[in-house]
Amino acid sequence: MKRNVVKISISLILCVLLVCGSITPVVAGPADCGVSAVFNKSYKEDGKLWMSYTVNTGIIASNASDTKTEVWAEIYNSAGKKVVSWKSASYEANKKITRKFGYDWSKLPTGKYTFRIYVRVHGTIRDGSIYYMNNMGWYWSQQVDHTAPSSVWLDSSALVTRDDGSYATKIKLGYSGAKGKVPNIEIYDEKGNLMYSAAGKNISYDKGTYSFLWNGFPKNGGVQCQSGNYKIKYWLDGGNPKQSQVWLDIY
Known part of the structure; x- marks a missing residue:
């Protein structure tokens, strides 16, 4: 058996x-x-x-x-x-x-x-x-x-209203593998002049978005910029800058 x-x-x-x-x-x-x-x-x-x-x-x-x-x-x-x-x-x-x-x-x-x-x-x-x-x-x-490789991209740009009723251009960056890094941004007009630059705060999460608000005025003072085509450079500290050409509404 x-x-x-x-x-x-x-x-x-x-x-x-x-x-x-x-x-x-x-x-x-x-x-x-x-x-x-x-x-x-x-x-x-x-x-x-x-x-x-x-x-x-x-x-x-x-x-x-x-x-x-x-x-x-x-x-x-x-x-x-x-x-x-x-x-x-x-x-x-x-x-x-x-x-x-x-x-x-x-x-x-x-x-x-x-x-x-x-x-x-x-x-x-x-x-x-x-x-x-x-x-x-x-x-x-x-x-x-x-350790995941870090990356950043331009998620969106839009005209928004602040709490005080004033307008600002909101630049939103998307990121991944960026925990502990700092996002950076520069905005240039069509002539190649630097209009705005900023460094964000230390990122706390691996994935997400980070937004910058620009009031449309040149960083060194002067008359407010007009709506038009602008070149946006963005990067995470230690990384190579990327750039995108976008239309920005400014009021």
Whole structure:
């Protein structure tokens, strides 16, 4: 008579610190199954950060049949929430394979993350007249300190009314990855003369908008400017200025 028994064993094998995408290759794994994982390197390609591993797939037992090894990976944020995952790929027993996991980390906000690679071996074992399924799994963890790249763009410009009833031109900038940085702005007339410049306050959030109000008067004094085409330069401290040509209503 055949009987099916499911046996599951999960154990944490390795935890390695990853800082700024650099890590020393480490070999680890359960000797009884022949499973091991080697972190080869991390590198950037096609706008993604790639994590490369070499895995020895091993075998569940010498008397096992239909042995398969599944390999996949996941990323967790500091709150323990899974934010990225890769599909599992299945491999034959006792093979040396290389699996690469690529992701555009710029999509994630600045913070601490945990990258995990999972290896699960399963197969059918015969013990006399008894057959049973055996599953064994492990994962390797790496801590990632991620800093999102900062960016800024012109979100909008509009004429607004202040609380005292006066008018002002509102320039709204959008930003991401900008926590701790200072937004800057300059406005030039059609002749290239600098009409207005300002530095904002230290940004408290990773993503959002920041607005400047200009009353339309030149920074060095004089007659109020007229509505027309203006060039706006804007940047985050330490970054390269961008510029946009826009029509500004001034009253």
